[in-house]
Amino acid sequence: MSSDRSSTQGKIIKCKAAIAWSAKSPLKFEEIEVSPPEKGEVRIKNLFAALCHTDAYTLDGLDPEGVFPVILGHEASGIVESVGEGVTSIQPGDYVIPLYIPQCYKCEYCLNPKTNLCQAVRATQGQGLMPDKTVRYKCQGKDVYHFMGCSSFSEYSVVLEISLCKVDKDAPLEKVCLLGCGVSTGYGAVINTAKVEKGARVAVFGLGAVGLAVIMGAKQVGASQIVAIDTNPEKFELARQFGATDVVNPKELKDPLQQYLVEKFDAGFDYTFECVGNVEVMRAALECAHKGWGVSIIVGVAASGQEIKTRPFQLVTGRTWKGTAFGGWKSRDSVPKLVQETKDGIMNLDLFISHKMLFAQINEAFDLLHAGKCVRIVLDMTSSEK
Numbered sequence: 463m464s465s466d467r468s469s470t471q472g473k474i475i476k477c478k479a480a481i482a483w484s485a486k487s488p489l490k491f492e493e494i495e496v497s498p499p500e501k502g503e504v505r506i507k508n509l510f511a512a513l514c515h516t517d518a519y520t521l522d523g524l525d526p527e528g529v530f531p532v533i534l535g536h537e538a539s540g541i542v543e544s545v546g547e548g549v550t551s552i553q554p555g556d557y558v559i560p561l562y563i564p565q566c567y568k569c570e571y572c573l574n575p576k577t578n579l580c581q582a583v584r585a586t587q588g589q590g591l592m593p594d595k596t597v598r599y600k601c602q603g604k605d606v607y608h609f610m611g612c613s614s615f616s617e618y619s620v621v622l623e624i625s626l627c628k629v630d631k632d633a634p635l636e637k638v639c640l641l642g643c644g645v646s647t648g649y650g651a652v653i654n655t656a657k658v659e660k661g662a663r664v665a666v667f668g669l670g671a672v673g674l675a676v677i678m679g680a681k682q683v684g685a686s687q688i689v690a691i692d693t694n695p696e697k698f699e700l701a702r703q704f705g706a707t708d709v710v711n712p713k714e715l716k717d718p719l720q721q722y723l724v725e726k727f728d729a730g731f732d733y734t735f736e737c738v739g740n741v742e743v744m745r746a747a748l749e750c751a752h753k754g755w756g757v758s759i760i761v762g763v764a765a766s767g768q769e770i771k772t773r774p775f776q777l778v779t780g781r782t783w784k785g786t787a788f789g790g791w792k793s794r795d796s797v798p799k800l801v802q803e804t805k806d807g808i809m810n811l812d813l814f815i816s817h818k819m820l821f822a823q824i825n826e827a828f829d830l831l832h833a834g835k836c837v838r839i840v841l842d843m844t845s846s847e848k
């Protein structure tokens with residue numbers, strides 16, 4: 463790393479990135495130019511990156527904030543190549559995980575223990591820009607937008623210091639990349655957002671990495687029943703391995719899903735989690751929460767224009783509707799602790815990794831995700847060097 467560092471610091475790096483030129487078209491593997499990091503910024507070499515459903519959702523043109531051309535990806539691990547002016551907490555050679563929700567420790571949100579939604583750079587990040595309203599990527603002479611402050615589907619990316627978590631040198635980078643989004647989100651939804659207690663009865667809708675991480679968390683805190691719901695029965699075996707006690711395929715039911723669940727499972731659940739991104743499923747999840755005290759957490763991200771609805775009576779009669787982003791974790795404080803839980807064997811990230819592929823295979827990886835044939839696919843981002 464040292465020769466790499468001295469030869470590239472302060473210079474433009476030319477490297478490979480997967481560019482989404484427009485919505486709904488395959489990514490193109492292109493040579494891009496990555497500018498050196500400016501004040502408060504860090505340039506990282508991405509080593510591993512996984513696909514999250516939110517990348518597919520954005521590529522499919524479903525995100526109201528989606529801008530193109532863009533470099534997607536936000537679940538990664540890497541090594542710091544160089545740092546910009548004023549960066550003090552991170553240095554070249556450090557191992558890092560990019561964080562799509564930063565933690566600046568200064569904004570009103572960071573100072574409030576009730577939220578993890580640091581707003582320091584939210585406006586420009588949502589526009590695909592750095593805080594100075596410019597970008598650090600160029601391809602064929604054109605500006606390319608950042609994504610969720612991470613843009614991990616590139617050999618190198620520029621990320622803010624406040625959007626990076628430094629991890630121990632002995633951390634398994636090929637696994638802990640998953641802590642950048644899906645696993646942390648589902649796990650945190652249980653621990654931080656719902657605060658599920660021992661003995662609680664739980665329903666989980668959607669058995670991708672996010673839903674499976676909800677099951678993992680629910681099992682860990684001692685939930686007495688965990689009902690796993692998915693329209694793809696191929697997901698059930700893994701859900702059981704994580705701790706699901708029952709599985710339900712809505713496609714096999716005659717009655718509406720919520721009616722079936724309330725009748726079959728003792729008038730409904732203490733906690734329900736929507737991990738699909740479908741507003742009809744969100745309604746079902748709310749309506750099968752137990753009368754009087756049931757809490758339903760929206761984790762899934764619904765498409766532009768979609769809205770949730772239910773009869774207000776559902777809330778009048780004691781159900782609570784909540785949501786979570788990144789599982790409520792204050793990112794830079796929490797991700798190192800989740801890395802430690804991985805090293806201590808409390809969390810088994812291997813179970814979430816269904817495929818290991820090369821960066822160049824990224825379009826095949828998106829095809830598998832769209833076909834529901836994977837949980838998490840981890841890309842080796844250095845594969846084009848080999």
Ligand SMILES: NC(=O)C1=CN([C@@H]2O[C@H](COP(=O)(O)OP(=O)(O)OC[C@H]3O[C@@H](n4cnc5c(N)ncnc54)[C@H](O)[C@@H]3O)[C@@H](O)[C@H]2O)C=CC1
Nearest residue numbers: 515516668669670671672692693694738739762763787788
């Ligand atoms: N709030 C947050 O901070 C985060 C939200 N997300 C969102 O969470 C959701 C899940 O993400 P992943 O696990 O990566 O997705 P995934 O695509 O791996 O899994 C989704 C699962 O939902 C199932 N499904 C689809 N339609 C269904 C239906 N009608 N009923 C029941 N199951 C159904 C699929 O078969 C699949 O198993 C996505 O909407 C994603 O955008 C992801 C990460 C963080």
Ligand SMILES: N[C@@H](CCC(=O)N[C@@H](CSC=O)C(=O)NCC(=O)O)C(=O)O
Nearest residue numbers: 514516525526527579584643763787788
């Ligand atoms: N940009 C979208 C919504 C996208 C969204 O909700 N993102 C989640 C994380 S999904 C990760 O895989 C999130 O944390 N949202 C909080 C935020 O501040 O973006 C839209 O405009 O609807």
Ligand SMILES: [Zn+2]
Nearest residue numbers: 514516643644
């Ligand atoms: Zn994600």
Ligand SMILES: [Zn+2]
Nearest residue numbers: 566569572580
């Ligand atoms: Zn902040």
